[in-house]
Amino acid sequence: GAVVSQHPSWVICKSGTSVKIECRSLDFQATTMFWYRQFPKQSLMLMATSNEGSKATYEQGVEKDKFLINHASLTLSTLTVTSAHPEDSSFYICSARHRDRTYEQYFGPGTRLTVT
Amino acid sequence: GENVEQHPSTLSVQEGDSAVIKCTYSDSASNYFPWYKQELGKRPQLIIDIRSNVGEKKDQRIAVTLNKTAKHFSLHITETQPEDSAVYFCAAKPGGAGNMLTFGGGTRLMVKP
Numbered sequence: 001g002a003v004v005s006q007h008p009s010w011v012i013c014k015s016g017t018s019v020k021i022e023c024r025s026l027d028f029q030a031t032t033m034f035w036y037r038q039f040p041k042q043s044l045m046l047m048a049t050s051n052e053g054s055k056a057t058y059e060q061g062v063e064k065d066k067f068l069i070n071h072a073s074l075t076l077s078t079l080t081v082t083s084a085h086p087e088d089s090s091f092y093i094c095s096a097r098h099r100d101r102t103y104e105q106y107f108g109p110g111t112r113l114t115v116t
Numbered sequence: 117g118e119n120v121e122q123h124p125s126t127l128s129v130q131e132g133d134s135a136v137i138k139c140t141y142s143d144s145a146s147n148y149f150p151w152y153k154q155e156l157g158k159r160p161q162l163i164i165d166i167r168s169n170v171g172e173k174k175d176q177r178i179a180v181t182l183n184k185t186a187k188h189f190s191l192h193i194t195e196t197q198p199e200d201s202a203v204y205f206c207a208a209k210p211g212g213a214g215n216m217l218t219f220g221g222g223t224r225l226m227v228k229p
Contacts, residue, residue: 107159
């Protein structure tokens with residue numbers, strides 16, 4: 001149990017376009033989902049925390065108008081990278097906290113975004 | 117906010133030897149400390165975790181110890197195997213409201229056959 005999926009697994013887009021990434025908890029309900037960004041050979045950097053039905057909380061330095069997060073249901077959160085630029089190219093990973101488990105987070109497989 | 121330091125950044129051991137990775141944290145109210153294993157291009161997988169009311173936890177070849185006074189926790193892998201090769205991340209959940217994790221910088225473990 002506790003499986004998290006992400007779609008797409010990779011995407012290539014042109015500068016100026018927007019890209020939407022989906023994060024789904026497949027076999028559990030997630031009251032909270034987290035979005036991370038990971039650069040090559042580096043750690044996970046938390047971008048924002050999203051709670052179902054409420055606005056996301058963004059970490060310092062993360063532009064909320066650029067990285068739009070929607071957590072419309074207990075099993076789905078989306079991250080939209082708006083007006084993407086090459087510097088937005090990265091590995092984006094979501095995680096979900098199981099509603100019935102206090103602390104554990106389960107990660108999705110990640111989405112590799114390349115902006116040309 | 118919470119700050120988590122992880123050492124070493126790379127670790128190379130011979131198959132069968134033990135590996136130890138250490139982390140320190142800054143927020144004395146932190147109460148949950150998971151360890152994740154990430155293979156190249158894949159998702160981080162939770163391998164073991166410990167809560168602040170426990171000093172040690174073991175699961176087969178892996179164990180985690182926590183010293184709340186010193187604010188550090190360690191991952192111990194015994195009888196290492198080549199498939200243990202990966203990047204390992206420690207994390208800490210600060211006390212209080214919210215469930216976010218602060219991650220250490222990661223340790224690249226290489227187990228040589």
